[in-house]
Amino acid sequence: MSREGARGRRAALVLAGTGVFWxxxxxxGILLDLPQRWRGLFDLMALAGFVMGLWMTYQTWRARQDDER
Incomplete structure (x- = not known):
C-alpha cells in the first residue's frame, strides 16, 4: 500500500464522514427543533471538516507532484 494512496483514502473518509455528519x-436539528445557534454550530463544524478534507487532498496532490520530479 502506497503512502499517498493511504493519505488519499483518509482524505476521502474525512470528506464522506463530514457529509454524513452534516x-x-x-x-x-429539524426533528428536534433545535435553536438556530445549534444548527449554525453544526454547520460550522461541517465547514471545518470540509476544509480539513480539502487541505488533506491538496497535501496528497502536492506529495504526488513532488514524487514525479
Missing part, C-alpha cells in the same frame, strides 16, 4: 445534524 446531513444527520441537519435532520436532527
Amino acid at each position: 446531513i444527520a445534524a441537519t435532520a436532527a
Whole structure:
C-alpha cells in the first residue's frame, strides 16, 4: 500500500464522514427543533471538516507532484 494512496483514502473518509455528519445534524436539528445557534454550530463544524478534507487532498496532490520530479 502506497503512502499517498493511504493519505488519499483518509482524505476521502474525512470528506464522506463530514457529509454524513452534516446531513444527520441537519435532520436532527429539524426533528428536534433545535435553536438556530445549534444548527449554525453544526454547520460550522461541517465547514471545518470540509476544509480539513480539502487541505488533506491538496497535501496528497502536492506529495504526488513532488514524487514525479
